[in-house]
Amino acid sequence: MSKIPVTAVFDIGKTNKKFFLFDDKLAEVHSSYIRLDAIPDEDNFPSEPLAPLEEWMLTTFKEALQSPDYEIKLLNFSCHGASFVHTDENGNPATPLYDYLKPFPEDLLNRFYEENGGKMTFCRATSSPPLAMLNSGLQLYFIKYTKPELFKKIAHSFHFPQYLSFLFTGEMVSDYTSIGCHTGLWDYEANDYHEWVDREGIRKLLPPIVPGNTLLKTKPELGNIPCGIGVHDSSSALLPYIEQxxxxxxxxxxxxxxxxxxxxxxxxxxxxxxxxxxxxxxxxxxxxxxxxxxxxxxxxxxxxxxxxxxxxxxxxxxxxxxxxxxxxxxxxxxxxxxxxxxxxxxxxxxxxxxxxxxxxxxxxxxxxxxxxxxxxxxxxxxxxxxxxxxxxxxxxxxxxxxxxxxxxxxxxxxxxxxxxxxxxxxxxxxxxxxxxxxxxx
The missing domain is CATH 3.30.420.40 (ATPase, nucleotide binding domain)
Known part of the structure; x- marks a missing residue:
């Protein structure tokens, strides 16, 4: 009996971490999920349990590769936004994956807005309401000025969906759906990163932007399977409706x-x-x-x-x-x-x-x-x-x-x-x- 060709998707929410297999008509044929407890960061604030998540994803995917019923032809990732994974030069996480509810020092936030033309001017330029840590680009500013030793270790900063793609492919990219998600990074008038990104030396940490439907390949030990770059979950949820x-x-x-x-x-x-x-x-x-x-x-x-x-x-x-x-x-x-x-x-x-x-x-x-x-x-x-x-x-x-x-x-x-x-x-x-x-x- 021949195996059913499927597309695998990891759908990583803040609460539930899910794994799906879809057949060639995009009907769901398999799903599983896990909930993981938060891990305290160095300030004892809950953070995303990155290491347990990676372990579950890799184990789940390898088991699916061995399935007698399904043959994985494609892989992609949907993921909650407002989260950055910062890695060192070897590609290993250099900081915790800070929770977007983590407090942002008020004086530092005010200084940032003063440096960038005032709060509402900045917010209108970047189409980002003033949301502190939820403006995920500002997390880099936060690390730079409150944790300078950690900042020195950062060689690359990935939006969460693209980090998961990197975990499986080893390729470093950025995508529009994550960049445009109230990050405070993107100047909508200039259609480019906001000037603060260059002024603070952030741009060099951000991998190159590629189209959202770009296909990479998983690592050889993960099957050399065509693999997407990941997508912000709310943007992803819109796609089936736009198509239909x-x-x-x-x-x-x-x-x-x-x-x-x-x-x-x-x-x-x-x-x-x-x-x-x-x-x-x-x-x-x-x-x-x-x-x-x-x-x-x-x-x-x-x-x-x-x-x-x-x-x-x-x-x-x-x-x-x-x-x-x-x-x-x-x-x-x-x-x-x-x-x-x-x-x-x-x-x-x-x-x-x-x-x-x-x-x-x-x-x-x-x-x-x-x-x-x-x-x-x-x-x-x-x-x-x-x-x-x-x-x-x-x-x-x-x-x-x-x-x-x-x-x-x-x-x-x-x-x-x-x-x-x-x-x-x-x-x-x-x-x-x-x-x-x-x-x-």
Whole structure:
């Protein structure tokens, strides 16, 4: 019996690390995943567990190469952004993979903005809201001035997806989708790295930029298999829709972050949009795409844990709930805001929220959860409208974890009556996009 030819994809999220095999029609035929505990960096702040991740990826891939059922013909990587791997001259990591939530010294950040024309001038030039460590290019500035001995050891700085490709191929490259992901590195007017990159001696650390569909080869011990250069997960998640859809649409890609992408919005960013965490991505071809972001996955996790604890409910209770129009109308009529958000800033959107949560005054879990999702979708609706303004679309696809949340989806339908909202056919959109990218002729 002959083996099935497949494309292998590692889809590395902040929480779940997944491995997929897709057949020649890009149907998923195999998947596995692992969760890895964070490792403290030298400041005792959690960092990406890079060594365990590498070990799992290499072991998983070698096992797949030996499969009696599948023959790997192509390999690619989809990966969360805002993360850099800095290597020494031998290609070994020279620093931890710092978490994008790690604090950035305020005085150093202010100095950086002063050197670059002021905060909003810099943010507009680089289409990057002021996000401290989440502006991953600034991590190099942070290392240079707070950890100079570590900085001296850095010979190459890879965006995370391209580091994973390097791990398998030994080839050093950069790609547009990672560079354009709120890094503070790219000047969108000049269509080149921002001048600070040269002033601080950073450019020489960044591998050459190549097209997103470039194919390299895995190392001989890994089969000499054609291998992609990796792609930023949100950009990757967009690809299946662009290939399939002919009419304008937007995509809400959900998970730890909720990313609303309107590939038909080419307008420049305003100060208000930057304040509300709007930015541009670069497509695989280097074209700007307007997006908005919300940290809703982390917010949902935090609030639901509190609700479970208070109401003494078992884990997974909210997943069993279905949308009730009657209950929605009840929580909507309440003039009292119940939720104090931990990770979100409703005030940036002109939306009030209390200084303390009062959902504990609601007598039962389901209504309290509805109140939370009602207030969360108010914020999500405001973020979506930011990228639909001046470039309206008729349809909004939702993929990722929240597309299975019936209450979330139905509340968005109520709040965006002019837009057809479609839970996605591509639940593993970022992995599928990475597979498509290496399969393109």
């Amino acid at each position: 859809e002919k009419e304008p649409f937007a995509l809400l890609s959900t998970g730890t972050w909720s990313i609303c992408i309107n590939p038909f919005n080419k307008t420049k960013l305003t100060k208000k949009e930057l304040k509300c965490d709007c930015l541009h991505f670069l497509s695989i071809k280097g074209d700007p795409i307007k997006i908005s972001r919300l940290f809703i996955g982390e917010e949902h996790k935090y609030q639901v844990e509190k609700l479970y604890e208070h109401f003494k409910m078992p884990l997974g209770t909210y997943k069993k709930l279905k949308f009730s129009a009657e209950l929605y109308e009840k929580v909507k009529k309440s003039e009292v805001k119940r939720i104090h958000f931990q990770h979100l800033k409703p005030e940036d959107y002109g939306i009030d929220h209390p200084t303390e949560s009062t959902w504990h005054l609601i007598p039962e879990f389901t209504e309290a959860y509805y109140s939370f999702i009602h207030e969360l979708t108010d914020l999500q609706t405001a973020a979506i409208k930011l990228v639909l303004d001046n470039a309206p679309v008729g349809r909004l696809f939702i993929d990722g974890g929240f597309n299975a949340n019936d209450i979330f989806v139905e509340m968005l339908r109520k709040k965006l009556p002019g837009v057809k909202i479609i839970p996605s056919d591509f639940p593993n959109g970022s992995a599928l996009g990475a597979a498509m990218l290496v399969s393109m002729d």
